[in-house]
Amino acid sequence: MTTSLYPELDEAALAQIVSALESGNTSGLAPARAEEVTQARTAARFRLVRVPGAEGVELDGALWVQSGDTPAPVVVMPAPWADLGWVAYAAQATQLAAKGYNVLAYTPRGFGKSGGEVEVAGPLDVQDGTAAVDFVLENLPAADTNQIGFLGDSYGSGISLLVAAADPRVKAVGALSTWGSLFEAFHENDTAHTASVDALRGAARNARLSERTEWAFGQVRNGESPSDELREWASERSPLTYIDQLNQQNVPIFFAHAWHETLFPVNQTLELFERLTTPKRLDLSIGDHSSPEMTGLIGLPNRIWTDAHHWLGHHLKGETNGITESQVVSEIMWGKALESHQDWYSAVGAPAGFHLTGPAAGGVDGGLADKPANGWSTTVSTGTDTPATVADAIIKTGYAEMLGKPKTYPTGQIDRTHAAVWTGEPLTETAKVRGTPSLRLAFQPSAADTTFIAYLFDAAPDNSASIITHAPFTVRGATPGEPAVADIRLQAAGYDAPARHRLMLVVDTEDPFYRDANEAGSAITFSSTEGSPSRLEIPLA
Template sequence: MPVSSPSDSPFALSSEDLARLEAISEALLDPSPRRIGRLDQWGLADTYEMYAEIAGYQEVSIAMADGTLIDAALSVPRNLAPGQTCPAIVMPAPLIGIGRKAYLGMFPRWALGGYVVLAYSQRGLADSGGEIQVAGPQDVADGGEIINWLVGQDSVDPERIGFFGSSYGAGTSLLVAAKDRRVKAVAGTSAWGDLFASLYENGTRHLKAFEALVQLFGEERCSKEFRGVIEKIRNNTIDDEVREFARARSPKHQLAAFNDARTPILLTTAWHETIFSVPAVVDLFTQLQGPKSLLVQVGDHGNSELPGLFGFISKPTEMAYRWVDHHLGGSAGDGREPRFGIRSEYMHNLLSDLSHPDWAAYALPGQRFHLSGAAAGESDGQLTRDQPQPGWTRSVKATGRGTDVVVAPKLVQTGLAERLGMPHVYKTAEIDRDLAATWTTAPLEQPMRVQGDLELRVTVKPRAMDATIVAYLLDRDPATGKAAIITNAPYTLTNQQAGQATTVTFSLQPAHYVLARGRQLQLVIDTHDQFFADANSTPTTIEFSSPQGAESYLDIPLAPVD
């Protein structure tokens, strides 16, 4: 695997980021004035000079039972009294070509907090040997051996071991903790709950995200088992082998272990996460019975914690320091108690910060909007609050191309721009009504918030046996016709009788969004999005309808802004 991510990867670090991490690595290995002085260009010289005074750093290779060497870095506080032991934090790497080096910016904070720190690259990643297993049973076994090695160090308190990880490292951390009760606390940022739900939503493959991850793994370093699963997913062979591969790698299926041990778990995700399923993370959080916390922020995968990984301030890493301190007795955080329950930002506002004890208290009740037929001379239907609207039909063409409305023009990067206050703008007048059906509310009479779970019901009649539809909910400005995306979901029907109408009911991704007075909610349903695999035969026609007794609706958790 290359030292850095491919330049066209949505996860690629800038040359400046890589140069800074390389300079930090050199200064840690050789804390001479010359090496540390190089960090002054980033304002980090004082930080790593102080680190060198309080902790020792070394790079080590840890041999697994099968002889595989795992690349790791160890930090141990200096000047410990005889017999003195410290809490320890273990950090499996995120999925990035530099592996464990992604965490170098966090070492000073952990060291100042009195922790022994061990960061490592999972097998097959970066400079570690072996083949990539995707947080499988072998990686979990490796995690246990890493702990064995760590507790063999005189300075480690075996009763105070925690795991922190981002993305791939979050999944690894959770799965190791489920199998090894020596792990007393976990903080996982950009975590996943159910790998299958992340790959396959409502019968639809998340193909673009999947291929981006495969590119990042590097197929040549993947295990034979994983390479077989890659080909099956590409070929839409979603069989028991694929399901079992995902099940074994899903923290959701380790709930009994988490709850029996009452493992303290902190999870973070993003509203417009395009890699891992947000509902699955919420579901995992909801079913945990031990101490737990969930942070959901503006943006996409990895956007929020990245500054914290580099040693700056980010909400996910600050929460992680407090979380681990609270449960292991260190002092890496700011001394405040961690927050339990749910902490949330609403979209496009980084300064928003709401807390609720659980998802039931957080989610607003759904308000039902009925999908109506288009009025005479109009192409768009209405979303109305009054009565069900039966009896209409609306046809769209499936041509293998979609409208300009998509989940995200770019994985990760679109969410990052959104996080910086620049959401992608859709021009709703330019939506091709031959390719998509739209329904719109009247302008809102007061500011409103969308907060929680959404559900769509619509009757679909494809002219072929298989069909894919994609639903989007937009925040539209009627004065300009411009809109931003609130949420989305795909749905794929398979093995249907051609021409047979089927009523489908499915959830859209949960959302937390504030709409200004005068804005409109707009539902768009089309047949293609580059983000998802497309099951439609093309060209063909798909008909939407609202039969009596199964009228179409969209439930939106909507309430006035307080």
């Protein structure tokens, strides 16, 4: 069971920062942290607070109040999904205070020392965010009421977006590792993302989940077809639902996301980003949920937090810091080069089509060709996992990726009775995958309910591989034996596959990240016909 969404977070070091803020004794801090605390204490007064939230619930928090009478901008920081609550922001809030901001960091209801129950960014959490703004304005006479921003990581980012949609006083948002559609994050292509719910429940083991939250998590966990009630629950908690309000209020929003995000996969956040007409920026990085910005949480230099500070500085303080020069900045797997583009459309490559073919004479795997080759079929049995998986572990695999050690997949060990494999010819030059690959796959299920997962790999000459992207797919209530077609959008990727490597598509029926709908003893036949050609489309720069 996952016990933390922040396995590398040094809680003791953050507690030391809080202690130094209260006492002024910085002797136990690293020199850089000691200097930041000293600067913050010179610029602002620090104190612990209880924030009156909705329905009489009190929220645990901390306040950095700028000295003097000159109005100063405000940053409100709802905490991540973690027991330590607002303390996770001790370093970042201190840095912001040293830069001249009034800062309120608070723990959402149900976590840590806050009252109430966890509502997963529900209406009460939004009311709490608005109440937090009220609290700041009532207690800080020198707060600039026209320059209020929200900045949050993970859970705090979703709350920030929802509050911004509801409260016109919010003039800028920083949303790191956020979500656009909670339903799409939990039920991608009608496939229950049980690993996400398990991770959230594990990380909230000491929190107080509301009865409604327990119900919703249970609905996802059982893997059944989602009810309308669950869709409504998720919609109410999804920033995409409030896209018109965000656009009408023209709230400038900064996003940061990881390519291999396993908690809130990137496509649903990209949809939110694309539909916004407000000033916006997106930083995409190697790693998994919150891992690219982790070093910044403990105060170390970090590109994402630096950009978030610049975003707030530009939109709340009028600073000229170059932050709007590019709207999309991508860190490319695995070379870590940064690419800058004015928008997502400019970042995406041109579609290149690869037709799925049957195996060559004497072969087992199909091919990826530039011309159609129909009339073949291959059958796989369900119920057995293969080495083709999303990751070894939610979040933790992303840390290894950041260190340049992506998971290695032994493609030769993928059992072809339980997986279908198509491999392209060796690349003559680097294949720059930029955007959202898509797959059209003709199939014939032997059972009414069927799940399969498509993985796109970069296979090296030694047959080891790295994952580029993936997506699950589930169909329910099909007619056994009847041909069908799946149109699947894989998760977006920024990836360079080197020359002499091969692109490899693998489709199997089990993955520990998802609850499959396969019936025991069932099988799936994949094929390609003139009427239903199977085709992989990859955007290549």
